[in-house]
Amino acid sequence: MQERYFQKEIETMPAEQMKQLQSEKLVKQVKHVYENVPYYRDLMDKKGVTPDDIKSIEDLHKLPFLSKADLRDAYPYGLLAKPLKDCVRIQSTSGTTGRRVVAFYTQHDVDLWEDCCARAIVAAGGTDEDVCQVAYGYGLFTGGPGLNGGSHKVGCLTLPMSSGFTDRQIQFMTDLNATILCCTPSYAAYIGETLEEKGFKPEDIPLKAGIFGAEPWTEEMRRGIEKTLGIKAYDIYGLTETTGPGVAFECSEQTGMHINEDHFYAEIIDPDTGEVLPEGSKGELVFTSLDKEAFPLLRYRTRDICVLSRKKCSCGRTLIKMAKPMGRSDDMLIIRGVNVFPSQIETVLLNEGYQPNYQIIVDRKGNTDTFDVNVEMTAEHFSDTVSGVTALEKKLAEAMKVMLGINPTVHLVAPKSIVRSEGKAVRVIDKRKLHD
Ligand code: DLL
Secondary structure, three states: OOOOOOOHHHHHOOHHHHHHHHHHHHHHHHHHHHHHOOOHHHHHHHHHOHHHHOHHHHHHHHOEEOOOOHHHOOOOOOOOOOOOOHEEEEEEOOOOOOOOOOEEEEHHHHHHHHHHHHHHHHOOOOOOOOOOOOOOOOOOOOOHHHHHHHHHHOOOEEOOOOOOOOHHHHHHHHHHHEEEEOOOHHHHHHHHHHHHHOOHHHHHOOOEEEEEEEEOOHHHHHHHHHHHHHHEEEEEEOOOOOOOOEEEEEEEOOOOEEEEEOOEEEEEEOOOOOOOOOOOEEEEEEEOOOOOOOOOOOOEEEEOOOOOOEOOOOOOOOOOOOOOOEOOOOOEEEOEEEEEEEEHHHHHHHHHOOOOOOOEEEEEEOOEEEEEEEEEOOOOOOOHHHHHHHHHHHHHHHHHHHHHHOOOOOOOOOOOOOOOOOOOOEEEEEEEOOOO
């Protein structure tokens, strides 16, 4: 099949020309941020760097980093670089404690984000003849809105399903002959399992491709999904802070994801020292948005551990590639597609009058994550009836649901029964095998 591109000139641009484009955009972007974001201007002043010091992409390393802690400190409007009247949308994801990350978009930002998602859909073989079923969550989560917009740009008939209601997903998929499915890999596996239980064979399923991301998944999982659904499964990566899905996307070669580097410049750093590492090294991925207007983060530390490669790709795209993320340099977990920080659980426990003696246990049954939190009972909360304890567990689980957006099963356990560690407390037991 002849390879198709959504924006060929950019996607196949020679590296030198791309560098030139990135340099021009960066110089403008640094000025924009310095002039409009006092928070970042202070960081630059403290580092002794001014916009005049940034003459090309080679000077990027002179700029300070931003991290989730900065987003928390500057919450909610402190990193906004455009007047509110120019902003048209927010999206949001978990913060490390009670404050969520809120990202802002101008219409220009929404457009460039949707272009990125459109590139991903076209790379997965999508055209205006396709029926694209978007089963990522809609709302504050970026998955649904991002792929919805990309699907419109490609001209696919878009089914804005959101996630869940699996029987309804299957009904629409089969009645309307959906050809592309966009959702988390674990939900794709679940849909596949349900179709299989209902007696569908891969050849009865109209799908030809899937665009799956937002959480780590293995090659083994990819093969399983491809087999049950009878499709080719493509990875897609992104994060709310930079836009959402579509920061990077897989092509037919399926050996890593092309980064949309005309919009997002990627660096790999040593997570301990901050030193920029050469191409091919494993380290923390850092992104600079080169042309976003409202929420243009410069040198944002993603905490995703990854490797970059400029090896020639058979699809003809020249965009740099990132490997599947290989883990994180912080303690963020992704449970059922939702980002969870242990510190969020701790915040809830303290708010509810418990001690921060807890343990999170994550496992996977079939294709669904299980999420249990053991919490030590305190003297003040003590109840000697089973119904009393159940009510307390339910109340805690509800408070955690409000903080996290997903439901844990809470177990109140005897005081001092959670093993005390002599070093760092073991807060998380993750029994899933998500990394190859
Ligand atoms: O998960 C955006 C997204 C939506 C990506 C739909 C792909 C598809 P956040 O909720 O901000 O945004 O979570 C971002 O999720 O830093 C990674 O740790 C993880 N992540 C995202 N995509 C992948 C992937 C969305 N393909 C965080 N593989 C990121 C592994 C991923 N991890």
